[in-house]
Amino acid sequence: MDYTPHTEEEIQAMLERVGAGSLEDLYRHLPKEVLNPEIALPEPLPEWAVLEELKRLAGKNQPAFKAFLGGGVRSHHTPPVVQALASRGEFLTAYTPYQPEVSQGVLQATFEYQTMVAELAGLEVANASMYDGATALAEGVLLALRETGRMRVLVSQGVHPEYREVLRSYLEAVGAELLTLPLERGRTPIREIPEGTGAVVAQNPNYLGALEDLAPLAEAAHRAGALFVAVADPLSLGVLEPPGAYGADIAVGDGQVLGLPMGFGGPHFGYLATRKAFVRQMPGRLVSETVDAEGKRGYILTLQAREQYIRRAKAKSNITTNAQLTALMGAMYLAALGPLGLKEVALKSVAMAHRLWELLLEIPGVEPFTPKPFFNEFVLRLPKEPEAVREALAARGFHAATPVPKEYGENLALFAATELHREEDLLALQAAMREVLA
């Protein structure tokens, strides 16, 4: 099976028309040395056998539905209505909307997405999406450096460690300096901002789950002539004060928590919101409202002079393909829930996380690490290696205790709860933890 429609007769007729004797003939101008290499690939399979093999592989996994794992990805409910709408072939199989007259579906949906993200972030504009939260952060920081013309970045240790690693890779590429501001008792301290800093970055809730009052840090950043970049879980913004309200110039984050399948880490989408004043330095695609030849409202990609296919070496970023469909799913989720529904989901996860925190701290040897107040994730110090605890829990059917990198301390594990958890789920995890830690 190869999905090609050609009959043998058609192939012959077409070959004749182009003056070739065979399909091999189409390649005869390639250097002989490279033509027809030996390639070892498995034999083709019929459709049912491909599925059978995939199910065999999937059977070797233990699905982590209702996982208590956190750290940027959580097990949330994916509404079937979102899945169904996002599966429509028109959305699924379109390219980037370069021909707006026949791409109003993607363009308008993206305009709506930009609006929702800007609302959540409490900022004026958002782009059409980035690959993920980590690359959104890296691009957000590069935007800040372009705006300020500086090459130094101060990042709080409270920012997700993988995001900081990606940031480091991107900054090294352009030769910018990355300084880390260590956490103090689980929170970002307010320090004097080093001279020449173009961007100050912190996360709220931070990687340990703690709520941070970032307004003073944002003020300090501004006093030093730097921009303030906030990393924020978009679900939390249904409840928490948005980055724009505490002084962030740029807000970024990962959209998985808006009902996207975890998918072993991707694809999700990254969001990037900022002030309208910075829009011409923004990376990625932007959709604007405009009118057509008859004065009818329509949507179109705009400010494309920022982008690689127009600007080439002078582009603001090389980003081309982003994460449009998954961003669309995020927008559909937000529209399906509305402001109240979003708040309810966020609050239930907060409530369940606090209940779980109480239950797990009843276990001898378990100590709190994340300071209160926290949101829907928290870190505990365990009396055993977290990897071993995670393994023993998995053997009992529980996915919990994300190992926290040693830079934060020894034997630390991250826990999360979501709207999917009931009291009995929490009690069951508590019982399993007691066994594992006994």
Add this chain to the structure above:
Amino acid sequence: MSYPLIFERSRPGRRGLKLVEVVLEASRYIPEKFLRKNPPRLPEVDELTLVRHYTGLSRRQVGVDTTFYPLGSCTMKYNPKLHEEAARLFADLHPYQDPRTVQGALELMWQLSEYLKALTGMDAITLEPAAGAHGELTGILIIRAYHQDRGEGKVRRVVLVPDSAHGSNPATASMAGYQVREVPSGPDGEVDLEALKRELGSHVAAIMLTNPNTLGLFERRILEISRLSKEAGVQLYYDGANLNAIMGWARPGDMGFDVVHLNLHKTFTVPHGGGGPGSGPVGVKAHLAPYLPVPTVEKGEEGFYLNFDLPKSIGRVRSFYGNFLALVRAWAYIRTLGLKGLKKAAALSVLNARYLKELLKEKGYRIPYDGPCMHEFVAQPPQGFRTLDLAKGLLEMGFHPPTVYFPLIVKEAMMVEPTETEAKETLEAFAEALGELLQKPKEWLEGAPYTTPVRRLDEVRANKYPKLTFFDRE
């Protein structure tokens, strides 16, 4: 009448999905100062309104599922429905769950790595990059790390790209801190070897090439190019956007390329989704393997594992392990076709392009570089016609136009890539439509399209006074 925005369908107090039974008081857990003072102005709609809204939007959108979509360099081939079901089998895996409980996922990644290495002729691979341009950045950072490690990082400051290259190539080189130099194409549309020789030297880090190039032509002197770059200590980078033409027939690794990125959303049928998510794995030759981003997927004695222990790694380029569900789709495609099927698909993509090129020549379109084209070709309309108008005319005729005004080295370019999944009669109907358009009055062409959801849009206004959100009142 304009199609309503979801915000215009909103009614205060209307509810859609309710996922939580008991409503809780936030202040029980969170101090007041952290709480949002004003709720986000998200739409308030019921589920049916939501369904009608997005279903209506989808009907204002074309995709491969609805329309012939011959966008050059984008490989808009059919995306099998099987792959969507395949992806759902792996939806519930968390990136931080115990590795022993994701052995199937890791095995799939490992197998796909082996298939892609075999198809490209490379020694090692990363599946982490999330798109083609992301793969480019990863590849160039690997090259950069390699030169730095050899003490040549400070002198090798230039990346060469042909003038026909995708815009992402020079943009990537800039992002990685390099200066970009353009190498002109020769009269045959291939890289001008003499010009390349003049540019090569110990100040050059890499050459980025697409082969077949953006004119759809195979760079026949590729072995000479790779010999010259090797002699100059320059790394040869393969932009895999056009791999569809040669998959199974020839491998970048055998041509002397050191780094390759693939676009799984082009060659390997991952749906484009209106602009992503894609996937851009990067393959490298053995000498570059130590610099791959972490983690890599390895097969050990006790099963598959993620390897973070690469001391010379460029670090991470994305969180977690890449766009995993895209990898599942690519895996399903390769297993369905096998080598024979992949070679047939490639050959038919070439045959479709050559056939369509002949049909268009017959209709009066010009082919500025009329060599033996591979999976795509670049045409020009007859004198006096504007490509933009013909593209808009095609919309009126029910086709998605080709890529227009690219590559930059061809005036009024139309870059046509039909792909192998299109039938002979579709190509013929498309050629007929392009022929008919040449018979239309000039005013008709300049006014097209007429019956699409909207007509030509005011781009200047959008650039001058961008309105980027519903609440933006400027």
